[in-house]
Structure formats: structure tokens, C-alpha cells
Amino acid sequence: MDAWKADVAIVGAGGAGLRAAIAAAESDPSLKIALVSKVYPMRSHTVAAEGGSAGVVQAHDSLEHHFHDTVAGGDWLCEQDVVEDFVARCTEEMVQLEHWGCPWSRKEDGHINVRAFGGMKIERTWFAADKTGFHMLHTLFQTSIKYPSIRRFDEHFCLDLIVEDGRVQGVVVVDIASRRFTLIQANAVILATGGAGRVFRENTNGGIVTGDGMALAYRHGVPLRDMEFVQYHPTCMPGTGLLFTEACRGEGGFLLNRDGYRYLQDYGLGPAEPTPRNKAMELGPRDRLSQAFWYEQQKGRTIDGPHGPVVHLDLRHLGEAKLRERLPQIYELAEEFLGVDPAKTPIPVRPAVHYTMGGILVDGRCAAPLPGLYAAGECSSVGIHGANRLGSNSLAELCVFGKTAGAEAAAFAKSVAHGPADVLLKQAAASQQRALELVTNASGTERIATLRKEMAQSMEDGCGIYREARSMQATCDKLAELRERYRRVRVEDTSSVWNTDWLLAIELGYQLEVAQAMAWSALERRESRGAHQRLDGFGERDDANFLRHSLAYHAGADAPRIGYGDVKITGSPPGTRAYGAAGERAEQERAALPGRTGEANRG
Amino acid sequence: MNTSDPRRPYVRPMAGWWRRNPFFVEYMVHEATALFVAAYALVLLVGLRRLAQGEAAWNGWLEALRSPVSLVFHGVLLAAFAYHCWTWFRIMPRTMPPLIFGGKRVAPGVITACGVAATTACSLVVLILAWGATR
Amino acid sequence: MAETTGNGKVVRIEVLRYRPEQDEEPFLQGYDVPFTDDMSVLQGLQYIKDWLDGTLSFRWSCRMAICGSCGMMIDGEPRLACKTFLRDFPAGTVRVEALAHFPIERDLVIRMDDFLAKLERIKPYIIPKEARTLAQGEYLQTPAELDVYEQFSSCINCLLCYAACPQYGLNPEFVGPGIMALLHRYNADSRDGAAAERMEIAGSEAGVFNCTAVGYCSEVCPKHVDPANAVNQNKTRAAGDYFLRFITPKGGAR
Numbered sequence: 001m002d003a004w005k006a007d008v009a010i011v012g013a014g015g016a017g018l019r020a021a022i023a024a025a026e027s028d029p030s031l032k033i034a035l036v037s038k039v040y041p042m043r044s045h046t047v048a049a050e051g052g053s054a055g056v057v058q059a060h061d062s063l064e065h066h067f068h069d070t071v072a073g074g075d076w077l078c079e080q081d082v083v084e085d086f087v088a089r090c091t092e093e094m095v096q097l098e099h100w101g102c103p104w105s106r107k108e109d110g111h112i113n114v115r116a117f118g119g120m121k122i123e124r125t126w127f128a129a130d131k132t133g134f135h136m137l138h139t140l141f142q143t144s145i146k147y148p149s150i151r152r153f154d155e156h157f158c159l160d161l162i163v164e165d166g167r168v169q170g171v172v173v174v175d176i177a178s179r180r181f182t183l184i185q186a187n188a189v190i191l192a193t194g195g196a197g198r199v200f201r202e203n204t205n206g207g208i209v210t211g212d213g214m215a216l217a218y219r220h221g222v223p224l225r226d227m228e229f230v231q232y233h234p235t236c237m238p239g240t241g242l243l244f245t246e247a248c249r250g251e252g253g254f255l256l257n258r259d260g261y262r263y264l265q266d267y268g269l270g271p272a273e274p275t276p277r278n279k280a281m282e283l284g285p286r287d288r289l290s291q292a293f294w295y296e297q298q299k300g301r302t303i304d305g306p307h308g309p310v311v312h313l314d315l316r317h318l319g320e321a322k323l324r325e326r327l328p329q330i331y332e333l334a335e336e337f338l339g340v341d342p343a344k345t346p347i348p349v350r351p352a353v354h355y356t357m358g359g360i361l362v363d364g365r366c367a368a369p370l371p372g373l374y375a376a377g378e379c380s381s382v383g384i385h386g387a388n389r390l391g392s393n394s395l396a397e398l399c400v401f402g403k404t405a406g407a408e409a410a411a412f413a414k415s416v417a418h419g420p421a422d423v424l425l426k427q428a429a430a431s432q433q434r435a436l437e438l439v440t441n442a443s444g445t446e447r448i449a450t451l452r453k454e455m456a457q458s459m460e461d462g463c464g465i466y467r468e469a470r471s472m473q474a475t476c477d478k479l480a481e482l483r484e485r486y487r488r489v490r491v492e493d494t495s496s497v498w499n500t501d502w503l504l505a506i507e508l509g510y511q512l513e514v515a516q517a518m519a520w521s522a523l524e525r526r527e528s529r530g531a532h533q534r535l536d537g538f539g540e541r542d543d544a545n546f547l548r549h550s551l552a553y554h555a556g557a558d559a560p561r562i563g564y565g566d567v568k569i570t571g572s573p574p575g576t577r578a579y580g581a582a583g584e585r586a587e588q589e590r591a592a593l594p595g596r597t598g599e600a601n602r603g
Numbered sequence: 604m605n606t607s608d609p610r611r612p613y614v615r616p617m618a619g620w621w622r623r624n625p626f627f628v629e630y631m632v633h634e635a636t637a638l639f640v641a642a643y644a645l646v647l648l649v650g651l652r653r654l655a656q657g658e659a660a661w662n663g664w665l666e667a668l669r670s671p672v673s674l675v676f677h678g679v680l681l682a683a684f685a686y687h688c689w690t691w692f693r694i695m696p697r698t699m700p701p702l703i704f705g706g707k708r709v710a711p712g713v714i715t716a717c718g719v720a721a722t723t724a725c726s727l728v729v730l731i732l733a734w735g736a737t738r
Numbered sequence: 739m740a741e742t743t744g745n746g747k748v749v750r751i752e753v754l755r756y757r758p759e760q761d762e763e764p765f766l767q768g769y770d771v772p773f774t775d776d777m778s779v780l781q782g783l784q785y786i787k788d789w790l791d792g793t794l795s796f797r798w799s800c801r802m803a804i805c806g807s808c809g810m811m812i813d814g815e816p817r818l819a820c821k822t823f824l825r826d827f828p829a830g831t832v833r834v835e836a837l838a839h840f841p842i843e844r845d846l847v848i849r850m851d852d853f854l855a856k857l858e859r860i861k862p863y864i865i866p867k868e869a870r871t872l873a874q875g876e877y878l879q880t881p882a883e884l885d886v887y888e889q890f891s892s893c894i895n896c897l898l899c900y901a902a903c904p905q906y907g908l909n910p911e912f913v914g915p916g917i918m919a920l921l922h923r924y925n926a927d928s929r930d931g932a933a934a935e936r937m938e939i940a941g942s943e944a945g946v947f948n949c950t951a952v953g954y955c956s957e958v959c960p961k962h963v964d965p966a967n968a969v970n971q972n973k974t975r976a977a978g979d980y981f982l983r984f985i986t987p988k989g990g991a992r
Binding site for chain 3: 048337447
């Protein structure tokens, strides 16, 4: 076991991890920062984000509008004080990225351009063609190279947190290339490991999105908050689940059913107009659009494809020139993966799992209840997404809260002294031993892929777009069975160099526990809100009983214990969540109420 | 556990690299045709030397050029030149800064075509001049 | 038990295996993989990993040609496995090897620290021409100014261009096409003012003059970056800098 003494250790080097590393390095250049990632930073899944990142810039827009869009979009399950802070800091972070070189798309006069996005009242989505996440990630990664105090541990897999004396004191990592173990001793640890979408069958996520950080925190007693809220993105490639960005619709794309009819007008999102109207039709929020697909499927109005029913994303009327300029990656994906020329033929799409709204419980300073532990990005639940995230809020979140986490962790690290290395090393050795047992367990019989496949199918069956107690219970039971079978998992590869079989087994362990937190939180939430929709008599939002965050607590080999926490309301009391023409009426009514406007801008 | 480094990266040999890919073979052929350019320069140099040696030597050289072997050789040279020229202009768009014309980038194919056209035109002009001079 | 696939078609995937703890040198191992027409080579490899041989190692993540992980030699050509489709090998066999010109760490995994070290050397970040505070807002940059460098900023670091560059294979000191594209990306950015510093690398022994304009790097680039263009534009510039220093008093542009 090697040991390396850092001040701050960051696990995950995607957008949030990199932004945190830079913030920590800038807050005090004398701090030693360890940046751990199981892949090279530029492979992190931030890379796949397409459409853009939110930040109010236009004169007729306001922070209050962004605040209300976000809170209503989240079906009022947001921490409103945190949302206020978030919307107030987005634009500065986008400008910061611009200064660091991000190639934002521009207007003719040289100012940055913004585009429309689902659920956003006014265009405020900064974009770099349709490769925004890619450009943000590479900008952050390349900028991070400027800071000598950041030491990267590329292709190092995190096995455990070291918790001693009631606080986090480091992480145990293993070098994938050599299987050398290292204890990174650190007074503050930031988890920035991304989401857990791979626990579902059809998803937009990369293979690395396995909920590692969530599981690590969860195992050490930190609750996972609002895990039942899993976002289905409405326009994904059938079979693989690859994403066709919401910007397709922001630029004016239509969704058509088998009759060529813009079916969203039947689901309270109309009226259908020929050009995009913000917060209406195709620019409604993702949960509503995915739910509308489900109903169309029930009515037999979808189109049958080789990978199940689909609807059509029609971009033909935008013309090839605009598509090549604004949506070049989408164009190529459609051409190469589906053999479809989107300027001539509509793209077949269906919903797939995209984003984990819930995550590691942290406060507005990104601090978890466990001292020394911080989290940022998709793995965290800082409280801005509520029951449904709006597109382009997550890239902004990476920057805003990555920065917060970096600065806060740096400050905390300076306030405490390093603990005794021998005690920590002993713990680390035990973690190493547990991890290696998976390889030495020669009696293993369960194939990794079988367990993973059954888990993913079960999550789709029980925790899909619409849910009911019976199927959710079946998923909970299945996950318990899979966890039991996982004890006999078989790792075929026993070698030390690049043993990915072993890592897949460890990831599967993480996934099963995170999946359990999702399924049990879902089962216990007896209402419908945002991305959590039930068919079994709990079809309405129930603020009296469930305007509360769910909290899943790890309970060893057993099912998680589900508790609840309060929701912070500041400027926006729960109201009717409506879009299209109905939404505009609701907004006028809200504006007419005395003393409402402007509250979100305070402070 | 951390005693020895189990990594043993394997470095593959480069010998015969250019035969591994048709693109590399083409590249080598392109490079090889440069030798033909050099060969023709040599032919001209010999002619210059013969000219300096007097009329008889010069006429002998002209005579040699008319031999069947020389004609075949020149045919081969011409083919090699044409190939070198075509492949050279094909890579040219990759070697220059973007050419903006009327607010738009000039397409690589256009640049290649212009290069080939210019070469063809120059060759024709030289051919016509030479033909005129020898009549 | 194993995944069922629809139409009964089978492809033979021959993989260059190398397990440093067991094998003296790499060898080909064949697997028969059932496939459908929409399956990528990556999905074929995943099938092998999941159902036939768990010891096969390769890098992959996004599946959509943007993370740059799954570059490999497919029938001798550098390709991204995620956007190369099994249907395109009508002979029914496809050979998959680790990216050429890099040391093989294991199976299809190459050792790429060299690329990272070079990336760090070229200062791949904006060194501003003129300082600007966040409160002053963004630097202005017209679409035309963006267009000058945007294609070079699209490099996903997949290293296909290095596997396509025989000069890199022959001399690993050469900074290579991808890094030159990134170097040029910053030098050509209207916000940057440190081109002279980076040109020292471009014009060095390991720099652009190692390139003999094979051009295959740009052919194989999955993102239309055209790294050959970045290299060759900088040949002109580096040559200019070299001669300028003889005629300007302080060494010109260095």
C-alpha cells in the first residue's frame, strides 16, 4: 500500500470534479489536491452532454424567471434557497468558462449566443454547437493543467472512503494498470462521480456511469436523497439509448406519432404552433414529454421499430444548412448509427433513462452530514432539480457547485490536522482486502453480466416512466435476490494489469445498492410528482404528505431505511405545474398575487 | 501487494510499416515518384553538358532522346510526373491555411482541382512554345 | 443464458490478445459473435466480455464517438469501435488490435501517458492577450474568429491520428498530429496571446518538421479536425520564425 498525503482529494474528474479542483487550487495554491478518476478526465461523461448550459443573459430575462422555471420544473421539490444561489451564479460561471477558452457559439457581433430549452421561459441556454459538454469538459481539463498543485490520479479506481474519528480522512484507490493500491490521506474529500443511469437497461449514459460515489457515501451512512426521481429523456436512439439533444426541439424540431400528428398538444402542452414557443409543446419539460410518449404507446399511436415502439423527431423543415451548423453531431449520429438523413427523414426516437435527480445529501455549501465529505454534480443532491431537472441546468450545476465544493472543501481541509497515518493505513488495508476477495473468491458461480442484465431489466420494469406498487415491490424483491447472489459473483480474470472484469464486479456492487435506494424510495412515495408517476391510485401530487425529500439510509445487507426531510420554500409556494397555454394562464394568475414577484431576487 | 510492477508494455516493431496499409503504400509510391523528377532533371543536366561540349555532342544527345528506349522512358516519366502532381495537389489543401472566398471556406476539392488545372495549363503553354520554337 | 440476438448472423471477431503476466507476445484469438445489423464492433466486444470471455480488456464509455476511449485497429485501420459496424464486414471476419504505434498495456488497451505528457507541455489553456475580469463579461469573438480554431478544438483525444502517423511510430518523440491540432487551437484563438511560447515546441526537434505529409491522420480523424492541416500550417510559421530571427534584433518571434 502506497500512501500520499493530500489536503483535498476529489473523486471523479468530470465537469464538477475538475471545477472543484480548480477552485480548491485557486483558493490556496499551497494546498495539495489529489484528483482521482477511473478514466482519463476527458473520457468523463460530461463529454456527452450536448445541448447547453443555463445562465441568464438577455435583457428581458431575469434571475426570477430562471428561479421559477427551475422550481416549477422540479415540481416544487427543490431547495429554494439553493436554487436562488444557483441561478444568481450561473452566468458568472459561464463567463468564466468563456475566459478559459470554451468555444461558445457566437452571434455576429461577437457576443455569446443562447438557445431555447425545454421548460425555460426565455432563451438562456449557452451552447457550443451540440457538443457543449464536450467543450466544457475539455476546457476545464486543459485549464486544470495550469495548476501545479493538482496531482491527477488518472485511471485510478476508488474503492472506499476512509472514515476515522467521525470524519472523512481519505480514500483508497487502485491503479487500474498495475493494481497498486494507494491511500490518499486527505482532510476533505469531494465526490464528483456522476450519476447512476447504467442501473437501467435503456439509457443515454456511458459505461462508467455506475453510481460509485453515491454508493461509497451511502455505505458510510450518508443518506441518498430523492433517489426515486430518475429522468427519462424523451428523444433517444432506440436500442442503444443514445441521446438526441433537447436542442433539436429548441431549434424547432417536432415530435410526431404514427399519424404524423404532433401529439403533445393532447397532453396539456398545446396549442401546436409552427415555430417553437418556450415552455410549450416540444419545449415542455422532459418528464411530461416522456409521459406523453407512454400514453401514445398505450393508445397504439406509436410506430413499431426493431427495438420497440418509437415516435418521430422531425427536423426536416429546419433544412440541412441549419442542422449542420447548429446540430452537427446529431446529424452524424443519425446518419452513421441509424442510416437516416435528418434533413430528409424523421429520426425514430423513444425515451431512455438519462439523469439521476437524487444523490448524496449535501447542503447548499455542498457539505454532506459526514464532516469532511463534500459532493457536487450529478452524484449529489444539492437540491436544485427537485422531482425533475430542466435541461441545461446540470451543466451549469457542475460549474456553480463544483466551485462551491472546491472552495468549501479547501477551507475545511485547512481547519483540521491530518490524522495518524498508521490507523488510516490499517483501514485502507482492510478495504484492499475486501476488494481483492472478489478476485480470490474461486467458488463464484454468478456471471457478472447476468446479474447486471437482470438488475437493469428489473429497474426498467419497476421504476420506469409510470410505476405501481406491485411492480416496484417486484423490483425491490429482485434487487434483494440479486444482492444475495452477488455474494457468489464470479470474476473470471485474476490478473493484476487492467483487470476490468474485477472492476465491473465492484461497480456492480455499487449499482445494486444504489438501485435499491431508488426502488425503495420510489415504492414509499405514494404520490405522483415530476419524474415519479404512479398508476395505482396515487396519480396526484400530495403536498400534505409528500412535499418532503426522501432519504434512503444504508442498512447493511437489508433493504434501505427510508426517511424524510423538509423542503425549503422561499419565493415560490407550491402551485399548479402547467405548460403551454394553461401554463401561461397559471403564470398570469401567479403574477397577479400580491407580494410574489421579485422575491427570488432578494440577496 | 505493491512489491513489483506487473506492467510489461509490449512495443510492436515498425519494420515493413508501409506495407501494412494501402494508404501508406500510396504515400510511398508518391514519394518514389519524386525520384523520377530527379531522374528527368539528370537527363536535362546531361543535355546541358552535351551542349557545352559542342554541336556534335549536342546532336548525339538529341539523337539518343529519339531512341525507342528513351521514348518509353519518357513515357514512364510523364506518367510518374502526372501521378506525383495529382497526389501532391490532393494533399495541398491540408497544408495551407483556410482559404476564405466570399465569406466561405474554399472546399479542398476545389483547391486540388485548381492546382491540377494550373499545372495542366502551364504544361500546355510550355508545350505550345516548345513546339513553335522547334518548327 | 447468453444474450439472444435476432437473425442468426454470426461474425468472427479476431482479437489481438496480450496479457503481460502470461504472454511473451501478442496473439490472435477468435470469437464467434451473433450480431444484428445495428451492432457496432464495440457491442461485439462487449458481447465477448459479457458472455464468452471475461478476461478480455478494452476501454470504452460513451458509445457515441465523443469520449474518445475506444480507438483501435479494425482490420488494420484506426477506427472508433463504437462507430464501426459489424454489418460492414461482409466476409464475416473482423480483426481487432490495439491502436498501432503505442505500447500495448494489455489486450486492446494501449499505454497513453506519452500523449498526456505532451498535452501538458503545450500549455493547452488560454493565456490571455489582454486581461479581463468576470464582471466585464465575455471576450468578444465573431463567428469568423471562432471558425478559425473551432475544428481544432473538436479533437476528442482518441489517438487515431497517432496510430495513422508512421512518423510517430518511427519516432515517438514527435509531438504528433493531435497535440499539434490542440497547440494550433490555442494559437489561433483570438483571445490567446502566447503563440510565441508554444511555437518553440512546434519548431523544436520534436516538432512539426517530423511530419512528411502522409496525411493519413486527417483521413482517419472521426471528428474532422484535420490535424495534418494544423501541423502543416505551423511548418510555414515555424520556418518563418526561424528565418525572422536572423533579421530582427531580438530574435524575432523566437
